[in-house]
Amino acid sequence: MANTWWEINIISNPDLEDTIYWRLENFGTRGTAVEIKDHNLLVKAYLPSFQAELPDLQELSSSLGEDAISVGFPPPVLNWHLIDEEDWSSSWKQHWQPEEIGDRFLINPAWLPLPPSTKRLIILLDPGVAFGTGNHATTQLCLESLEMHFSNITENQKPSTIADIGCGSGILGVGAILLGATKVYAVDNDPLAVKSTFSNCTLNHIPPDCLIPLEGSVNTVRKTIDQPVDGIVCNILADVIIQLLPEMTAITKSSTWGIFSGILIGQSKAVANALEQNGWIVTNIHEKKEWCCLNARRS
Numbered sequence: 420m421a422n423t424w425w426e427i428n429i430i431s432n433p434d435l436e437d438t439i440y441w442r443l444e445n446f447g448t449r450g451t452a453v454e455i456k457d458h459n460l461l462v463k464a465y466l467p468s469f470q471a472e473l474p475d476l477q478e479l480s481s482s483l484g485e486d487a488i489s490v491g492f493p494p495p496v497l498n499w500h501l502i503d504e505e506d507w508s509s510s511w512k513q514h515w516q517p518e519e520i521g522d523r524f525l526i527n528p529a530w531l532p533l534p535p536s537t538k539r540l541i542i543l544l545d546p547g548v549a550f551g552t553g554n555h556a557t558t559q560l561c562l563e564s565l566e567m568h569f570s571n572i573t574e575n576q577k578p579s580t581i582a583d584i585g586c587g588s589g590i591l592g593v594g595a596i597l598l599g600a601t602k603v604y605a606v607d608n609d610p611l612a613v614k615s616t617f618s619n620c621t622l623n624h625i626p627p628d629c630l631i632p633l634e635g636s637v638n639t640v641r642k643t644i645d646q647p648v649d650g651i652v653c654n655i656l657a658d659v660i661i662q663l664l665p666e667m668t669a670i671t672k673s674s675t676w677g678i679f680s681g682i683l684i685g686q687s688k689a690v691a692n693a694l695e696q697n698g699w700i701v702t703n704i705h706e707k708k709e710w711c712c713l714n715a716r717r718s
């Protein structure tokens with residue numbers, strides 16, 4: 420059972436894409452592929468088999484049905500079966516294509532050839548089982564915010580040290596280094612994400628002393644650094660961000676900036692309030708689909 424995965428197939432109205440993603444993310448799926456088939460949305464999601472029993476899958480199906488009915492759509496049709504690990508990786512890899520993000524990035528799956536010529540910064544990725552292929556709005560909002568941040572800073576404000584909290588595949592840390600950050604501490608409480616960040620550093624030829632993947636969370640960064648960080652990027656979920664804010668604030672100084680994502684638009688006020696209570700000033704809110712990303716600074 421250790422190397423088997425649930426493949427969950429969901430057929431639904433395309434307007435339910437974000438709701439389905441949201442549920443799947445909370446369910447813990449790793450690697451999600453989406454395609455439109457005969458005007459329907461087909462989502463394929465994968466989960467290590469030990470992480471869910473049949474009743475969990477039935478509950479997921481009911482929750483998705485309730486979500487759909489509450490916004491006037493018929494319940495999605497779900498089916499699931501077990502596949503082995505090799506089939507999992509080849510199956511979802513087929514659906515993942517290179518993607519341009521913002522004005523500067525191109526995310527290229529590691530197993531596909533590079534484009535013949537591009538002025539974009541290429542992030543090569545093989546996320547394995549970790550979150551962070553770049554095709555989720557919350558990741559894109561972070562990469563775009565990082566891009567804006569680095570285009571606005573002057574040469575003498577570099578170098579910068581960044582904490583990437585909840586690094587997943589390491590996509591944001593790699594992006595920050597390509598934009599000019601000098602050091603990134605990338606932490607995740609999931610050991611598989613840390614492993615994935617390590618291998619994506621190697622894939623992108625990032626020197627090991629520039630991007631440092633660590634298993635843990637904000638306190639792991641606190642114990643590792645000898646001075647406050649210049650920036651924080653954190654793409655988790657609103658309630659986790661709120662909960663981690665005092666610890667994140669403790670690793671900052673007055674000039675530190677922050678990028679906080681994984682927040683549904685309806686949750687932005689609660690996160691903005693928590694930031695203000697912890698001594699941050701919200702400078703911008705960027706939105707994509709139903710998600711938003713708060714850019715903030717300490718003063």
Ligand SMILES: C[S@@+](CC[C@H](N)C(=O)[O-])C[C@H]1O[C@@H](n2cnc3c(N)ncnc32)[C@H](O)[C@@H]1O
Pocket residue numbers: 549550551552553557558561584585586587588589590591606607608609612635636637654655659663681
């Ligand atoms: C939405 S993914 C973001 C991945 C990547 N940074 C991106 O933007 O695509 C959130 C990640 O945060 C990790 N995570 C969740 N709670 C955490 C916590 N309290 N401390 C550290 N990592 C956490 C999860 O394991 C997951 O890899």
